[in-house]
Amino acid sequence: MMDYDRLLSQKVKEIKPSGIRKFFDIVAVMKDAISLGVGEPDFVTPWHIRDAGIQSLQEGKTYYTSNWGLLELRTEAAAYLKRRYGLEYKPDSEVLITVGGSEGIDNTIRALVSPGDEVLIPEPSFVCYQPCVLLSGGVPVPIETKVEDEFKLTARQLKEKITPKTKLLILPFPNNPTGGIMEKKDLEEIAEVIRGTDILVLSDEIYSELTYGLKHTSIASIDGMWERTVVINGLSKSHAMTGWRIGLVFGPAPILQQVTKIHQYAIMSAPTVSQYAAVEALRAGDKDIEYMCGQYNMRRKLMHEGFNKMGLTCFEPRGAFYMFPSIKSTGLTSEDFCERLLREEKVAVVPGNAFGDSGEGHIRCCYAYSVEHIKVALDRIEHFLGKL
Template sequence: MRNPLSKTIEEIKPSGIRKFFDIVSEMKDAISLGVGEPDFDTPWHIREEGIYSLEKGRTFYTSNAGLKELKIEICRYLKRRFDLEYNYEDETLVTVGGSEAIDAAMRVMIDPGDEVLIPEPCYVSYLPCVQLAYGVPVGIPLQEKNQFKLTKQEVLDNITEKTKILVLPFPNNPTGAVMTKEDLQEIAEVCVEKDIFVLSDEIYAELTYGQRHTSIASLPGMRERTIVINGFSKSYAMTGWRLGYATGPSEIIKQMIKVHQFAIMCAPTTSQYAAIEALRNGDADVERMSTAYDQRRRFLVESFKRMGLECFEPFGAFYVFPSIQKFGMSSEEFATRLLQEQKVAVVPGTAFGDSGEGFLRISYAYSIDNLKIALVRIEEFIKTLEK
């Protein structure tokens, strides 16, 4: 029989996180600090709107790009929160989570052999999405000494004639790094000068601490070359609803709608109705949850400092990314032993790219009480290492 599989798919490695998941799920009483989703339930008024839409029998397809009311609310929201101006008619696409938007954007922008710059460590799906679109992913290893921000020089060092897209994943999963307006301005200049497009994944835009998120699309010359990806999962604690969106120049969005229309048809109708409520009346929920994350963030950073686990201060998302280099073992070894000896699950930095070696991703999407229990165990583990 012939090989049923394509060369492309065979070249794609399974997610590094999967491997660790399998180990963790066999351990019954482990405490996990390994999740990438909020611990809050979706605010009730949003869930209630989803229930109401079901009661009303709104169980049909919506138009491909999404409900008109939702697209209008998305555009209003982006204007209100990030000073971004998009037209709901042909510059906005509602997707099945931010992930689908990443995939669709890559497919419509990449020709075989085009290079895509991906700052690492980063979320796991950019690289395979580029590969599936026959592009060439080019990782840019970010440095802890730059607080895991992307610098102008790093971009310049990796640009070739074939570079077409730069992925900008900030606020960042797994490092918690953010890019300020000034940081972004430098990157924007390079993109304009070298004619590079940007895929800006801003799914954690509402979760920044002590500063407001700036979208690179709001900077001069960038709107026409940026696809902004955002969604409801992190800001409104709606991961299971699978709802995200992409906004950008109509030239690109129109083609993304094509991919979406043939592959997906439309995003879940119930979720779209719930999302309208989230955007209309959810600002206070966002505020409440981000305040809670900020408190936990301080708590973790402070505790790590006290127990001698080096950790740069992250200002976004809900992760801290401490360094374990001084213990002289790999991230995976550290995480595995921490799990076996103290039953605390964290994710090795290497699950997010080779440059994550020497770091751990620790999530604070947990109550302070849970964090406390886990921290006692981590401290205990570190003590045994230092003996």
């Protein structure tokens, strides 16, 4: 008998698996269960983008690309970031195409973090930062964002957590799961704290196109920040291209050289068919973004109104496509709430503690669903609350 427990990497074993899985395994076999649990658009990739991918296959473009990605795509990516956010990057040395934003996050953390380095992570947030930091031997330092601050990271909180060992600040805004965003003035305050230190910034802006009422600002556009920031973006959320796995990494050349080294040895290059589709998306997809964002916005208002009506306190999200209502008034823990809601009303949502301890007392509901679907789910949740 092999003693796997003794043989496997201690570091990897200590990483907690995602706690979400068990709920959705139940959903899969439960008849009539409906979900607000996914983390991706409900739109299919616009046809002209899919067609560009198909076209590339018909033309036999089935080889690897450069490790950095097609120069054509990097050029479009740089033009896109300039057009949408006023950021300037050189396509030949400051842009890398990765397999989704997640690979970009992993590679960047690995390229920057040495054992013992502290990494500041605002929470609740996307679940991958902490494991990536741990695998690099770094020390994750969570910073709890609060609903009274509109789930923003404040300069005061940031200052409190900075030590001589602080290497990196992760800025996950617009935020999954809270829907919080950082406005220009908020970023100015963060920049004020960071400037003049050796702290680097990983700005995960994958939801940058999905903001409501205010255009996204990148911290890299603030004075003195470009040179210490790696910007992660991608096409998954903006262009409904999650399955294509295309991420974009932008940053100063000396950093990107190291990031690309990891990408080169681990991945070689992002899928070629996806890269050709991405060229079309970035070149001719701005109108798709406006359309989908407009649709999400209407659903956002509908869901927010629904939660308010049933008496669950809910911050009105300003970005991404999630709502993060507090369920503290029910007296249930997040996990109990989700488990009972699923068993009794057949609605699957994600417990807030999946996004860090500070998410306890909340649930995450995605509104990337049709209006009809959202209405049915809200009715069931209201019915559930009535029974408690």
